[in-house]
Structures are given as structure tokens and as C-alpha cells.
Amino acid sequence: MRFLKEILFCILLFLFLLPIGYYAYTIQDKLRIVDRQSIYILVGMLSSSLLLSWYLQGFLFERTVLFASWDRIVRFARFLYEHNYVYEKKGQTQGRRKIKFPRIYVKQKKYNLEVAFELAGSKFQEKFKKIGGDLETTFAMDFMETEDDERFKTYRLAYSSLLNRLKGGAMKYVQGKGVELMKNFYWDFTSDPHMLIVGGTGGGKTVLLRFLILCLSKIGVVDICDPKRADFVTMADLKAFEGRIAYDVIEIILSCENALKVMEERFEYMRSEQKRLGHTDLKSFYEYGLEPYFWVCDELNAFKSMLTYKQVEEFNKTLGQIVLLGRQAGVNVILAMQKPSREDLGSKLQANINFRVAVGRLDDMGYELAFEEPNRNKDFKFMKYVGGMRVYGRGYAAVKGEVAREFYSPLLTKGFSFYNEFTKIERREHKHLLKEELVSDEKMPSKDLSGPGIEDDSEMRLYDLSDITELIGKSVSQIYTLLKKIQDGGFKTFVLQDNKFKLTEDDVMLLEELFEQKEDSGKTWDSFLKDYFSEE
Numbered sequence: 114m115r116f117l118k119e120i121l122f123c124i125l126l127f128l129f130l131l132p133i134g135y136y137a138y139t140i141q142d143k144l145r146i147v148d149r150q151s152i153y154i155l156v157g158m159l160s161s162s163l164l165l166s167w168y169l170q171g172f173l174f175e176r177t178v179l180f181a182s183w184d185r186i187v188r189f190a191r192f193l194y195e196h197n198y199v200y201e202k203k204g205q206t207q208g209r210r211k212i213k214f215p216r217i218y219v220k221q222k223k224y225n226l227e228v229a230f231e232l233a234g235s236k237f238q239e240k241f242k243k244i245g246g247d248l249e250t251t252f253a254m255d256f257m258e259t260e261d262d263e264r265f266k267t268y269r270l271a272y273s274s275l276l277n278r279l280k281g282g283a284m285k286y287v288q289g290k291g292v293e294l295m296k297n298f299y300w301d302f303t304s305d306p307h308m309l310i311v312g313g314t315g316g317g318k319t320v321l322l323r324f325l326i327l328c329l330s331k332i333g334v335v336d337i338c339d340p341k342r343a344d345f346v347t348m349a350d351l352k353a354f355e356g357r358i359a360y361d362v363i364e365i366i367l368s369c370e371n372a373l374k375v376m377e378e379r380f381e382y383m384r385s386e387q388k389r390l391g392h393t394d395l396k397s398f399y400e401y402g403l404e405p406y407f408w409v410c411d412e413l414n415a416f417k418s419m420l421t422y423k424q425v426e427e428f429n430k431t432l433g434q435i436v437l438l439g440r441q442a443g444v445n446v447i448l449a450m451q452k453p454s455r456e457d458l459g460s461k462l463q464a465n466i467n468f469r470v471a472v473g474r475l476d477d478m479g480y481e482l483a484f485e486e487p488n489r490n491k492d493f494k495f496m497k498y499v500g501g502m503r504v505y506g507r508g509y510a511a512v513k514g515e516v517a518r519e520f521y522s523p524l525l526t527k528g529f530s531f532y533n534e535f536t537k538i539e540r541r542e543h544k545h546l547l548k549e550e551l552v553s554d555e556k557m558p559s560k561d562l563s564g565p566g567i568e569d570d571s572e573m574r575l576y577d578l579s580d581i582t583e584l585i586g587k588s589v590s591q592i593y594t595l596l597k598k599i600q601d602g603g604f605k606t607f608v609l610q611d612n613k614f615k616l617t618e619d620d621v622m623l624l625e626e627l628f629e630q631k632e633d634s635g636k637t638w639d640s641f642l643k644d645y646f647s648e649e
């Protein structure tokens with residue numbers, strides 16, 4: 114078995130030599146008189162048969178199932194032998210070592226290889242529990258998962274996860290399983306609510322984020338933060354995302370604060386439903402008819418580098434609360450960053466973001482932070498080409514604490530347009546707010562403005578953005594964008610305290626009127642504001 118390749122080579126060569134021998138026999142007279150031409154032909158045939166046998170041997174081992182599986186067995190046996198995972202047999206003859214392999218089963222399936230090691234008291238059991246990384250190197254495959262039963266530990270390795278890659282907009286949410294990221298690989302946000310996407314520049318983070326947003330915006334509200342003001346700009350005008358995309362530092366901070374507020378409101382709503390339905394325990398958001406909510410932030414480290422020390426502290430605190438408590442309320446955070454670092458993640462995010470994906474190139478430190486303990490010995494590979502083709506969006510994914518598996522983000526096919534797909538999405542609203550509105554309209558400013566707010570020295574009530582979202586039912590981002598447009602257009606100025614807008618009762622009414630009239634006008638915001646204020 115050890116010399117399988119060499120044996121195959123000899124067999125192939127022998128098969129070629131048979132007709133060559135016969136040919137030499139037929140031209141023996143010419144050979145005897147040293148006919149140069151005949152000798153050249155014969156030498157040519159011999160060298161070609163050598164080359165062809167060598168090539169065929171390689172081809173058979175690489176491309177045919179039978180020889181490839183033999184090759185794996187040979188490699189595996191060699192690995193076991195050379196690492197001394199063998200039992201010495203007693204009564205050996207002098208000079209010859211008799212060995213016996215431990216009980217290991219190798220099952221070669223269509224897409225993956227299963228290697229089951231018997232533990233149950235074996236002297237190698239501790240080593241077999243951590244052998245995943247070695248198997249990857251031995252078989253040149255990617256480790257996917259392990260399965261344990263009473264006696265065996267089974268390692269599953271993928272020949273190539275490429276076969277499980279999705280194409281274009283095929284990513285979908287499957288009830289009870291989660292978001293299908295690859296065939297048979299899901300992100301179940303009800304159990305692992307937050308996701309971290311990391312990878313070097315150009316690795317495919319943003320493309321993956323867009324595929325996720327495309328899928329998630331069909332099942333819930335998605336708020337997006339794009340500090341680079343690059344990849345999500347064109348979506349801002351689309352109905353489904355209007356007012357839900359933040360770019361500026363302040364806008365993003367507000368968007369995060371708003372996500373926290375959404376979480377608190379959802380808990381409040383769930384508690385009231387719990388009481389109404391007589392549940393003894395508070396159940397998960399979906400039990401109360403709520404859809405999931407997603408807060409997405411691209412380029413987190415770039416964004417944090419734009420903040421002051423105090424802002425970082427506040428932002429971390431807000432985000433920390435969401436990742437800590439969001440699961441039950443269905444509030445999910447997706448963060449994308451280039452190189453993960455302890456400072457940017459902080460201990461709360463590091464501890465509470467369970468679902469990790471790395472695409473593109475990352476250094477050892479980055480993989481260590483992304484995938485932590487069970488992957489310390491994993492041989493993470495950066496592959497620019499697979500099967501001779503340039504490959505994008507390849508990396509690894511894992512739930513924290515599990516072994517990382519090879520991952521391919523859906524393939525961005527030619528002709529696929531995110532923009533076209535996003536235009537087809539229907540806008541979703543926060544269900545808890547819609548239900549509250551149905552029950553009571555007391556929070557509408559035209560009826561009552563004595564709601565939340567702060568008072569200034571002159572006793573005039575001032576409202577911050579989160580108060581106004583409650584009063585007029587628009588998102589923080591929508592309100593902030595409108596205020597900026599009014600102010601930047603030179604139409605009106607508003608009070609700013611600590612860089613945050615504080616509006617008077619009149620301002621709130623003005624905003625409400627503007628939102629109403631703009632809806633009926635069919636104009637863009639810029640032309641609508643111009644006309645509105647010039648008429649005044």
C-alpha cells in the first residue's frame with residue numbers, strides 16, 4: 114500500500130512497454146545494423162511512455178474516485194505510522210517491526226470524508242480528541258465539524274466547500290433553521306443573535322453584508338451604518354431603506370442608540386403581551402408576533418477611529434447592552450471590520466458575538482481573535498485561486514467555541530444587480546410600534562406634546578431625536594437626515610447641545626408637516642424643501 118503510486122506507475126509503464134517491445138521485435142533487423150532512424154523512434158517511444166505513465170498515474174490519483182480514495186488511505190496510514198499512533202505487536206521477528214493500527218473508520222462520502230476514532234480507553238484518546246488540524250493537513254481538506262458518541266469521535270472534512278456555495282440572491286431564511294449562508298449551513302439568529310464579519314481589504318465583507326441585507330430585509334427591519342459612505346449610498350433613496358442608512362459619526366451613534374431604544378420598546382411590548390396572554394415567563398419575540406430586527410454596521414474599526422474617547426465609551430456601552438440582551442427581543446447586530454482587534458471589539462462584544470465569519474486574507478492574530486480556542490492549531494489557508502480560477506469571498510465560519518469550517522459567501526454572478534434586487538423589497542415597519550399606534554394615538558404631537566422631553570432654563574420643553582421618533586413615528590435616521598438637509602440648505606437652524614439636536618414643540622410640528630407633505634408631493638427631498646421654504 115505504501116508504494117501504491119510507484120506500483121501504478123510500473124503497471125502503466127509495463128502496459129506501454131508491451132507494444133513497444135513488439136515493435137522493436139518487428140524491426141530487429143534494422144536495429145542490428147544500427148539504423149539511426151529506427152533507434153531514434155524507439156528512444157522517442159520509450160521516453161513518451163515514461164512521461165505518459167507518470168502523467169496518467171498523477172491524473173488517476175487526482176481525478177478518479179477509486180484512486181483518490183486509495184491515496185487517502187495510504188496517506189492516512191503513513192500519518193498514523195509516522196506519528197506512532199500504532200500498537201507494537203509482541204513476538205516480532207528480529208529486525209522487523211510488527212504493528213497494528215488502532216480502531217479507526219474512514220467513510221468516504223460524496224461531499225465529505227468522515228474519520229471516526231475509537232476513544233473508549235484507547236491509549237491515544239487524548240490525542241485523538243484534538244487531531245482535527247492534523248487531519249486537515251494530511252488530507253489537504255477542510256475540517257467541518259465533529260460528532261461525539263459514547264465510543265467514537267468523528268471528524269467530518271469537506272473535499273471542497275465550493276460545491277456548497279450559493280449563487281446570486283439565493284440566500285434565504287428558512288423557518289426553524291435560520292439564514293442559509295451556504296447549502297446546509299445556516300445562521301440561526303434566534304440562538305446566536307449577533308454576527309461578526311472580518312477580513313482584509315477586498316476580501317468580500319461588503320458583498321457578503323449586501324447578500325445578508327437582501328435576505329434579512331425581507332423578514333424584518335434593517336438599519337444600516339456605512340461610515341465609509343460608499344457601498345450603501347445608492348440604497349438610501351429606495352423605499353425599503355429610506356431613513357435607515359446612517360453615514361455621519363453622529364448619525365451612526367444615534368442609529369445605535371435608536372437600536373437600543375427599539376430593544377427596550379420591544380421588551381416593553383413583549384411584557385405587556387405576556388401579561389395580556391397570561392404567560393408565566395417572558396417568551397421570545399416571535400411568540401408575540403414580532404419580526405426580527407437587524408442593526409448592521411460596516412467598517413466598525415474605521416468608524417471607531419473617528420470617535421472621541423468619550424464617544425467610544427458611550428458607543429461601546431450602548432452596543433454592549435444590545436449584544437448582551439438583544440436575543441430574546443429579536444434584536445440582532447451584524448458588525449463588519451477589517452482586522453479584528455481587542456480594542457475595537459472590547460470584552461462585551463468579544464464575549465457575546467457568537468457567529469463569526471472571516472472572508473479573504475487575515476493574519477494569525479486575526480484568526481485567533483475571530484475563532485478563538487478550539488481553532489488555535491487550525492491551519493487557516495488563504496487561497497487566491499481554487500482549481501485555477503480566481504476566488505472571492507472564501508474564508509471560514511464558526512459559532513464561537515466550535516471548529517471553524519471553510520466558507521464561501523454567495524457568488525456574485527455576472528448580471529446580478531444588488532440595486533435591482535433592493536428595489537423589489539417591500540418596506541417593513543416595526544410591528545410593536547404599529548400595534549401601539551393601533552391601540553392608542555396619544556403620542557402624536559398634534560394631539561399631545563406633553564410626552565417625554567427635557568426642559569431648558571426658560572422652561573421651554575426641548576425634544577431630542579429619540580423623543581421625536583416616538584412622537585411622529587419616524588426613525589432617528591430619517592429625522593436626523595431631514596434636520597441636516599434643512600440646516601445645510603440654510604432654510605432654518607436648530608438648537609444643538611453636545612452636538613445633538615434639541616427641538617422645540619414648533620420644530621416637531623414642522624417636521625411632522627414636512628414628512629406628511631413630502632409624501633404627497635412626489636418630489637425629491639431637496640426640491641420639496643426648496644419649494645416649501647420659498648413659499649413660506
Ligand SMILES: Nc1ncnc2c1ncn2[C@@H]1O[C@H](COP(=O)(O)OP(=O)(O)OP(=O)(O)O)[C@@H](O)[C@H]1O
Binds near residue numbers: 315320473522523525
Ligand atoms: N462573493 C463574491 N462573489 C464574487 N465576487 C466577489 C465576492 N465577494 C467579493 N467579490 C469581489 O471582490 C471585490 C471586493 O469585495 P468587497 O467590496 O466585498 O470587499 P471588502 O472586504 O468589503 O473590502 P474593503 O474592506 O476594502 O471594503 C468585489 O467588488 C467583487 O468584485
